[in-house]
Amino acid sequence: MRKLWEDLDLEYLGGGFGLEDYLLMTTFPVTSLDDLQGRKINAPGPAVNWLKDTGAVGVSGNLTTYYNDIQTGVAEGVIVFPTAAAAAKLFEVAPYVTRVHFGAQFAGGIVARKSWFDEQDPVVQAALRDSADVFEQDYRAGLELRVAGAFKAMEDGGAKISELSEQERSKWATVLPNIAMDWAKNLDGKGLPGTEVLTTYIGHLKDAGVTLPRDWSEE
Template identity: 75%
Template sequence: MTFTAVALMTLLALPFKAHAESVDVTVVAGHPPVFLWVKTMSETFIPAVDMALEGSGTEIDWTEAYGGTLAKVGGELEAMEDGLAQVGIVSSLFEPSLLSLQNITYVTPFGPSDVKLVLETVDAMTNEIPGMRKMWEDLDLEYLGGGFGLEDYLLMTKFPVKSLDDLKGRKINAPGAAVNWLKDTGAVGVSGNLTTYYNDIKSGVAEGVIVFPTAAAAAKLHEVAPYVTKVHFGAQYAGGIVAKKSWYDEQSPDVQAALQAGAHAFARSYEANLTLRVTKAFSDFEAGNAHVTEFPEDVRREWANKLPNLAQDWAAEQDAKGLEGTRVLEAYVTHLKDAGVHLPRDWSAK
């Protein structure tokens, strides 16, 4: 027998190892990894997807595009629409028209402070109410879950706040829809964002801000607004993990299931780490000699009931567009009540 024949027989006798199919996936997020939702995509979502695919014969070759490398903040949806990314974390907060139903928490202030409850509620509603999932699908997006949110909003000011009278005539920064939380309170809402708050307050453009603790601590807002009032505006749903639907539908059941598993793992990790960061934020406030106080519950109730019915106005606007605004509002309030949440105002009541 020739050497070549022996070598061939030896090769054929070796165990056959199938070559794994590789799927190229680009993940997009406009924020940099310093933000928890992006950090969790990289450190939890991707490894969880890879783990779920072990032994399936398929592996994913990931490209991570964060912090403006592929899309600016709020531009993730367009990047996916253009086929530049297959998976992304899209902020419904920045899409008040295209994803209006997903912004239900921002029109129902003074809700629960429990981020986990808020995210699980909106995720459940996305599965229960066809119109909510359809909003994602109309944008060629498959909602995977893994909702990410912002912890219980509070008030930071240059002056102590113990009653609504303390807000009269005061200029308060607030992000987007949260400006409406100041209506009819006597305060003057000034639109702003995390990049402007510090200088606005320092320069006198504003005298305070509605903000969430982890962002406030990172921006050192307590240096210019040392009165930290835990008003408990509530935790907010801000968006979730999505895949480009036309791409997702072409993937194998193994890949689809792995992406879903990754989103589930993301949600659990995000919630746990957010709790740790919130604790650290309040430690930073105290270390910086900020005055942290609880808002009286009766004044919180007074504030909630002084506002125009933001939720009903929003629902009517959605209904007029042929969307399920009223159904979403009623479902959200019902879910919260079923979970034992006591709301200072029933936003579903007309």
Template identity: 55%
Template sequence: MKHVVTKGLMAAAIAVSGFVAAPVRADDMTVTIVAGHPPVFRWVKHASQTFIPAVNAALEGTGHSITWSEQYGGSLAKVGEELEAVEEGLAEIGLVSSLFDPAKLAPQNVTYFTPFVISDSTVVSEWMDKLQSSNADMKAAWEANGLEYLGGAIGIDDYLLMTNFPVNSIADLEGRKIGAPGPAVNWLKGTGAVGVSGNLTTYYNEIKTGVYDGVIVFASAALPGKLHEVAPYITKVGFGAQYAGGFAANKDWFDGLDPAVQQALRDAAAADRVAYHADLDASVAKFLGIMTSQGATVTEVDDAFRQQWASGMDNVARVWADKLDASGVNGSAVLKDYMDTMRAAGATPVRNWDQE
């Protein structure tokens, strides 16, 4: 459940951040940037280490400067509340987790309804950044919420299954409670497991206390979250890489900026995406190795297992697209656009969700 922001809190935050609802031009600005996750997670770390320095460097000599207020880890908005914080003016810029705002950013969640498509997060993020402007429904979703998408797609490395029991067959999942982020709960349909919606900030305790028997998660977050301590059986199923959001600005605020500042923000978001994914690619194998050295057991399923899992699922992509179609959003076009884009980029999906 999302927390309702009181008018008093919003007014206080506006006063702190210096946000002005009407478009303004200023040489020296105070800008609040928000993320629900803490900096231990790579995409938040790069907001500090890549995005902000890139903006500052680009503004040198332009007569514009920014003093940053970095609000991460729930200090201003919890996971899934970033969109509202930016929309309402509590922050000018946010790392908006589209994954945890499936109602307001439904088209952005297309990757989470199309598992088993491609495991390369760099490819997914590059093309999802482009689709935010080229796909009419994706672009409209941001604008409907008063946001301007800047870029900096948060690609997520190939999802894994981490459990406190060994998985040798799909039958081993029968009756087990498995936590998964947002729409990824749908990946468990047909396996016999009980899918429970959750997120990285709670997984460790929920496995430790027996609420979950395991989680669907990715290696680059599993190690920082110490999940292998409570779920030491790591199964590489090949669910695929995903898109989880990116940098977005309050549109009224952004529209009032000097074009040089607007371009600096966009360029910095693009630089952040490149740096983040280079860091991500270098860490995945390393992190799996560290978890193995600390007692985890890593196994990879064969093609038959992967095909059995994918074939046993409902066509969740088709159900998702049809639901969007009925609501006035062209979900079928979004699904086809994404799948065509991935196939053109070299993907060989286990299931062609859009063609069934």
């Protein structure tokens, strides 16, 4: 993965940051996967894959269309992250907030032009990497505060917030095609180590004590 940066003359310094845990917001209550049968759900880009074979109908959209899509009946819900949902006041048209725990999304990191970075004194290089690490920690702390504020804003706005049960989460993960392995195999076909990246990532999650509803690294 680092080589993909370097091929573009970029040096990855660290400071990785992401978007928070995605959730489901709907015009109807959701307590099981069965509640999604035939329902039209907005989702951004690849997140439509999270609806495959669930019985729901994925409708591609983005934050500029979600509110109107739900208000006009084009969609009956949306997959979104809480800070964006609160800012867009989606709870006004989709008051049922179900914490499915789809997971977070890596949004980026801090890089420098590699040809420039390589010319810098090791002290400067170390300082840049240390600063990126500090940014990452501060960003995460700030994000956690913003997420808490988003849930409070939605609740104050009349949202009904609930947790999807672990049983239903496992059921959801099981009915999906292995979208992670499909992604990996597609990259393998392009000469990139997709399967290696996937299995390494899943391995690190397990080592960190993360309990997965499904092992996506298995065929």
